[in-house]
Amino acid sequence: MSEAAWGAEPVIGISTYWEAEARWGEWTLPAALLPAQYPALVRKAGGTAVLLPPDAPARAAGLVARLDGLVLAGGADVDPARYGAAREPECGPPAPERDAWELALVAAALASGTPLLGICRGMQLLNVALGGTLRQHMTGHEGGRGVFGTHPVHPRPGTRYAELVPEPVRVATHHHQCVDRLGTGLVVGAESGDGTIEAVELPGPAWTLGVQWHPEMDHADLRVTEALIRAAATPAGLTV
Secondary structure, eight states, X not given: OOHHHHOSSOEEEEEOEEEEEEEETTEEEEEEEOOTHXXXXXXXXXXXXXXXXXXXXXXXXXXXXXXXXXXXXXXXXXXXXXXXXXXXXXXXXXXXXHHHHHHHHHHHHHHHTOOEEEETHHHHHHHHHTTOOEEOOOSSSOOSTTOOEEEEEEEOTTSHHHHHOOSOEEEEEOOSOEEOSOOTTOEEEXXXXXXXXXXXXXXXXXXXXXXXXXXXXXXTOOHHHHHHHHHHTSGGGBOO
């Protein structure tokens, strides 16, 4: 990565999603979208954010090789076909281009050791990429239509997440799906009071963490995102 082009800050790619119809000013057009809180979170934690619209999966490895770290953003439900399940009525509409692109990004990041943070859908997709499954519908974690709820999450001692955040914290939450069977190699880093898995991670030298909540909605606690930036600033993305 060229410091002349990007500066000395680690470059963090953030996945985005297609919307068939977006409106701004006098325009109504297809657009690649991402809530502004995501790049703002990366900037506040000390990184440079670049946005990654869905692309051909074959291009993922080359792109990830040019990044220092990767964030998988929240959004639409993962297609149940990706984990071998039939679609339940409560499951949202599929986003096949996004699923394929982000699964390729995950594979490239894991293969290269690129630091990876999955947020909400991003954590679920990480789990699916490693052979896990999802519970397609649950209640109590949504907060309402277009509104984030809050609840405490409890770290599991001895995990990477617990090293970063050793005490229970209240988090912004909006999801109706969650991890069911863990993917290969993943361990649980935190849970909510009702037993929902709230953080997963891959042990080992490379930094790979997923959180079920939305840290981009609370910039007062940057511990998780700053850890991503530190890992992205070290050779081979090793844990620091």
